Amino acid sequence: xxxxxxxxxxxxxQPRPNGVARPHLIARFEAAQHCGLRLISAPAGxxxxxxxxxxxxxxxxxxxxLALDEGDNEPSRFFSYLIHAIQTIVPTLGxxxxxxxxxxxxxxxxxxxxxxxxxxxxxxxxxxxxDDYHVIENHALDQALSFLLEHLPAELRLIIAxxxxxxxxxxxxxxxxxLHELRSADLRFSxxxxxQFLNNAMHLELSGAEVAALEARTxxxxxxxxxxxLSMQHQTDRPSFIASFTGSHHFVMDYLxxxxxQHQPPAxxxxxxxxxxxxxxxxxxxxxxxxxxxxxxxxxxxxxxQANMFIVALDHERRWYRYHHLFGELLRQRLQRSLAxxxxxxxxxxxxxxxxxxxxxxxxxxxxxHAAAANAIExxxxxxxxxxxxxxFQGALLPIMYWLQGLPTSVFNQHPSLWVTAASVWLATxxxxxxxxxxxxxxxxxxxxxxxPKEQDLIGRIAAIRGTLALSQNDANAIxxxxxxxxxxxxxxxxxxxxxxxxxxxxxxxxxxxxNAAKQAYEQAINIGQRSGxxxxxxxxxxxxxxxxxxxxxxxxxxxTYQQVLSAxxxxxxxxxxxxxxxxxxxxxxxxxxxxxxxxxxxxxxxAAQLLQHTDREVACQVVKxxxxxxxxxxxxxxxxxxQAQIAAQQHRHSTQPAKIAAEQVRIHLLRGQIQAAQQxxxxxxxxxSQAQVYLAQQQPSAALAVxxxxxxQAQANGWHDHQLWLSSIQCLGLAALGEHGxxxxxxxxxxxxxxxxxxxxxxxxxxxAMQNLLASINPQSAQxxxxxxxxxxxxxxxxxxxxxxxxxxxDLLSQREREVLELIAQGHSNQAICQQLHLALDTVKGHNRxxxxxxxxxxxxxxVARARELGLLSQ
Amino acid sequence: MTNHQQRAxxxxxxxxxxxxxxxxxxSEWFAGxxxxxxxxxxxxxxxxxxxxxxxxxxxxxVRDLGMPLISLMPLHSTTxxxxxxxxxx
Numbered sequence: 025x026x027x028x029x030x031x032x033x034x035x036x037x038q039p040r041p042n043g044v045a046r047p048h049l050i051a052r053f054e055a056a057q058h059c060g061l062r063l064i065s066a067p068a069g070x071x072x073x074x075x076x077x078x079x080x081x082x083x084x085x086x087x088x089x090l091a092l093d094e095g096d097n098e099p100s101r102f103f104s105y106l107i108h109a110i111q112t113i114v115p116t117l118g119x120x121x122x123x124x125x126x127x128x129x130x131x132x133x134x135x136x137x138x139x140x141x142x143x144x145x146x147x148x149x150x151x152x153x154x155d156d157y158h159v160i161e162n163h164a165l166d167q168a169l170s171f172l173l174e175h176l177p178a179e180l181r182l183i184i185a186x187x188x189x190x191x192x193x194x195x196x197x198x199x200x201x202x203l204h205e206l207r208s209a210d211l212r213f214s215x216x217x218x219x220q221f222l223n224n225a226m227h228l229e230l231s232g233a234e235v236a237a238l239e240a241r242t243x244x245x246x247x248x249x250x251x252x253x254l255s256m257q258h259q260t261d262r263p264s265f266i267a268s269f270t271g272s273h274h275f276v277m278d279y280l281x282x283x284x285x286q287h288q289p290p291a292x293x294x295x296x297x298x299x300x301x302x303x304x305x306x307x308x309x310x311x312x313x314x315x316x317x318x319x320x321x322x323x324x325x326x327x328x329x330q331a332n333m334f335i336v337a338l339d340h341e342r343r344w345y346r347y348h349h350l351f352g353e354l355l356r357q358r359l360q361r362s363l364a365x366x367x368x369x370x371x372x373x374x375x376x377x378x379x380x381x382x383x384x385x386x387x388x389x390x391x392x393x394h395a396a397a398a399n400a401i402e403x404x405x406x407x408x409x410x411x412x413x414x415x416x417f418q419g420a421l422l423p424i425m426y427w428l429q430g431l432p433t434s435v436f437n438q439h440p441s442l443w444v445t446a447a448s449v450w451l452a453t454x455x456x457x458x459x460x461x462x463x464x465x466x467x468x469x470x471x472x473x474x475x476x477p478k479e480q481d482l483i484g485r486i487a488a489i490r491g492t493l494a495l496s497q498n499d500a501n502a503i504x505x506x507x508x509x510x511x512x513x514x515x516x517x518x519x520x521x522x523x524x525x526x527x528x529x530x531x532x533x534x535x536x537x538x539x540n541a542a543k544q545a546y547e548q549a550i551n552i553g554q555r556s557g558x559x560x561x562x563x564x565x566x567x568x569x570x571x572x573x574x575x576x577x578x579x580x581x582x583x584x585t586y587q588q589v590l591s592a593x594x595x596x597x598x599x600x601x602x603x604x605x606x607x608x609x610x611x612x613x614x615x616x617x618x619x620x621x622x623x624x625x626x627x628x629x630x631x632a633a634q635l636l637q638h639t640d641r642e643v644a645c646q647v648v649k650x651x652x653x654x655x656x657x658x659x660x661x662x663x664x665x666x667x668q669a670q671i672a673a674q675q676h677r678h679s680t681q682p683a684k685i686a687a688e689q690v691r692i693h694l695l696r697g698q699i700q701a702a703q704q705x706x707x708x709x710x711x712x713x714s715q716a717q718v719y720l721a722q723q724q725p726s727a728a729l730a731v732x733x734x735x736x737x738q739a740q741a742n743g744w745h746d747h748q749l750w751l752s753s754i755q756c757l758g759l760a761a762l763g764e765h766g767x768x769x770x771x772x773x774x775x776x777x778x779x780x781x782x783x784x785x786x787x788x789x790x791x792x793x794a795m796q797n798l799l800a801s802i803n804p805q806s807a808q809x810x811x812x813x814x815x816x817x818x819x820x821x822x823x824x825x826x827x828x829x830x831x832x833x834x835x836d837l838l839s840q841r842e843r844e845v846l847e848l849i850a851q852g853h854s855n856q857a858i859c860q861q862l863h864l865a866l867d868t869v870k871g872h873n874r875x876x877x878x879x880x881x882x883x884x885x886x887x888x889v890a891r892a893r894e895l896g897l898l899s900q
Numbered sequence: 901m902t903n904h905q906q907r908a909x910x911x912x913x914x915x916x917x918x919x920x921x922x923x924x925x926x927s928e929w930f931a932g933x934x935x936x937x938x939x940x941x942x943x944x945x946x947x948x949x950x951x952x953x954x955x956x957x958x959x960x961x962v963r964d965l966g967m968p969l970i971s972l973m974p975l976h977s978t979t980x981x982x983x984x985x986x987x988x989x
Contacts, residue, residue, distance in 0.1 A: 068966035273941030
């Protein structure tokens with residue numbers, strides 16, 4: 025799912041117009057540009073970000089910027105931002121990696137490898153700044169970043185600014201000369217810098233002794249010096265201020281902030297305190313937060329920037345700002361204190377105002393965060409659902425989980441829908457455990473509530489989530505029961521739940537081979553999904569439709585469906601849909617005997633499958649690969665692969681793949697002449713097609729036909745066109761083996777008509793030499809001759825394969841007398857002449873002619889001769 | 901966090917020493933810990949910290965204020981004069 029990206033997190037911070045230039049530090053930093061990691065590690069207020077913004081404004085190098093916050097502890101969100109930051113320099117870089125991360129949060133390492141490969145070999149180097157890295161507490165991210173550092177290409181250099189040393193292999197990097205560090209001792213203002221800052225930048229005209237006193241008191245701490253400068257701008261008696269400040273033991277920031285605030289007009293004081301709840305702010309947001317303030321938000325922000333009031337512009341347009349983190353922290357402490365003394369507005373009310381503004385401006389995650397901070401349960405819960413896509417799929421998983429984890433059980437019980445929200449949020453993390461308990465808790469809590477429309481919808485949601493749990497176990501009956509219950513209860517306008525529920529129904533019907541019902545459900549899901557913008561479900565339902573088209577033998581249509589899904593996936597990602605479509609195309613190209621293309625699609629399907637957890641898709645890929653290997657005559661490899669697949673399928677308890685694996689294993693046994701083993705497998709899995717194949721190999725065509733008959737009847741009754749075609753192909757061979765040549769050829773001719781229209785090739789090739797012989801017996805003058813010739817030419821490229829002994833040839837079917845008659849016809853003798861030569865009555869000769877024509881499937885003597893010549897039946 | 905009637909098994913009284921003085925208005929900010937000004941200009945934060953997660957949370961707050969952290973020490977005696985929670989006695 026694409027994660028919305030706040031551009032302000034990626035903007036290069038602009039250097040302060042009247043800041044102190046620090047050329048010696050910039051030079052050191054530039055000189056270390058070969059280092060994979062440049063670390064600026066110092067407490068708050070030491071000018072880390074200021075130094076970096078001065079550097080980026082002056083360097084010739086390419087700089088990308090990412091300002092981190094707590095929500096970035098979610099790896100998929102962190103790396104989405106990281107790649108977007110890189111894309112501010114090269115927009116085409118990392119597209120594949122980004123898609124991987126957004127659809128498959130577990131694939132971070134694979135995504136990084138893809139990114140590293142893309143970066144390698146470019147001529148330019150990108151310097152990526154990760155600002156405020158101390159907010160990162162997720163060890164998985166430290167590990168991922170260590171991996172990136174370990175494999176860092178020369179084209180990417182990392183710069184980390186942090187308040188604490190990151191959990192990265194710093195010692196190792198140091199030892200290799202790959203780490204350059206700037207620490208608090210390097211960053212403190214020297215006396216000269218303090219002088220320049222206070223006198224030039226702040227225009228204070230202090231004496232050397234005064235500067236020295238302030239420098240000593242603040243220990244060169246830049247934030248402290250800046251606040252001291254701000255306080256003094258409004259002091260009439262500077263010497264006594266300096267004396268009391270330097271004499272005080274008070275925490276520098278606390279002391280100075282009090283001084284600064286007291287010298288601001290009340291409107292500004294109020295603005296500073298109230299807006300401190302915002303992580304970022306713009307004029308109109310501040311207006312919403314402080315509706316009665318005498319100044320507009322925009323003019324106040326500009327005033328604060330000019331007054332050096334620890335405010336940082338986040339974009340070039342000077343629209344978004346934030347407070348310096350330390351200053352903001354101190355303001356929030358004071359806000360809490362001042363709100364405790366007055367009644368309005370409460371902190372909660374302020375957060376609600378902010379939440380309202382963000383919601384209005386469609387910044388849903390920030391709207392949620394302020395609602396959560398206000399403890400506005402219903403509001404927060406409503407916002408989690410999102411306008412189009414729930415927020416947990418938009419990069420807000422962590423804030424939502426933190427909020428839910430912080431709520432006491434009693435709140436959950438008062439709001440049963442919270443239990444359901446929690447269940448679906450946890451389900452989104454891929455954790456199946458604990459979901460059912462939450463649903464039961466929701467039901468218990470619901471029992472004590474009045475039943476209104478909202479509660480009805482909730483019952484529907486509970487059932488829908490249970491349907492998803494059943495889906496992970498391929499339990500068709502449970503999926504159908506839960507989904508039907510869900511549809512009965514879900515609100516009619518709850519399209520998001522309804523769409524995915526209808527899709528689940530389709531999936532369950534497909535499991536049960538109820539193809540018409542499945543088709544209807546998928547079409548409905550696509551219909552509602554398109555109207556409500558639920559593209560994920562539309563794609564999954566399209567894959568289902570493609571599968572059904574394949575089983576209807578409509579391979580061309582299915583291929584078009586899969587191609588459509590793939591082009592949509594290229595924007596949306598979604599490995600489940602990607603895998604389904606690639607695998608479908610692999611099967612279709614296999615069937616049309618374009619094995620190279622089939623192999624390519626198989627490879628892509630496998631890549632996507634490896635990103636999916638808890639599914640049997642990788643096994644499904646292996647089955648297709650085994651078919652390819654068998655077609656290429658690599659039985660040993662195919663057999664090994666199928667053994668692995670069998671083990672993997674057993675681990676996934678509810679897989680539909682074991683029967684498919686067994687069918688391929690039977691074919692391998694038959695090709696190797698291991699009839700006993702083939703028989704055992706076919707029996708164990710009760711596979712009609714495989715059993716019939718075994719009987720053919722055992723030269724028991726009647727038994728084969730007896731197995732096929734009921735299976736064909738069932739396939740016909742249910743409209744299972746794929747089964748019909750496969751069963752018929754074996755039936756032809758059975759009839760031929762039984763000596764029923766006429767019938768066999770008639771049936772094969774009919775099949776050819778169908779197969780040519782639908783593009784089936786391997787259907788014939790996979791039966792090996794028996795089918796080749798039978799095809800050769802088809803009259804080359806017949807309407808299907810072209811396709812027959814095409815198939816025979818494809819056979820010519822195959823490794824010869826024999827699954828079953830060839831049926832008796834036509835030569836065996838013609839009697840000695842019939843062959844003599846045929847020879848004479850070929851030599852141009854009339855019937856009369858033949859009578860004389862063979863000493864037979866004319867009627868007898870005509871009878872032989874009729875049977876010869878019948879067996880050769882021809883009408884006239886000339887045709888018979890041509891056909892006999894082609895089949896090599898004539899002596900010359 | 902301040903009103904734990906029953907102390908969790910991992911709860912401990914801690915004494916955190918910071919450089920620079922803070923007044924009592926910071927107590928709520930620091931999860932209700934007692935704020936004690938020392939004569940040398942340092943500050944002690946003292947009180948029951950329910951578990952390790954809360955301890956790290958506090959240290960992070962100190963870090964984010966940019967206050968130099970001087971020491972951190974568990975006090976085993978529940979009869980410490982600095983104990984902020986009367987229910988503990």
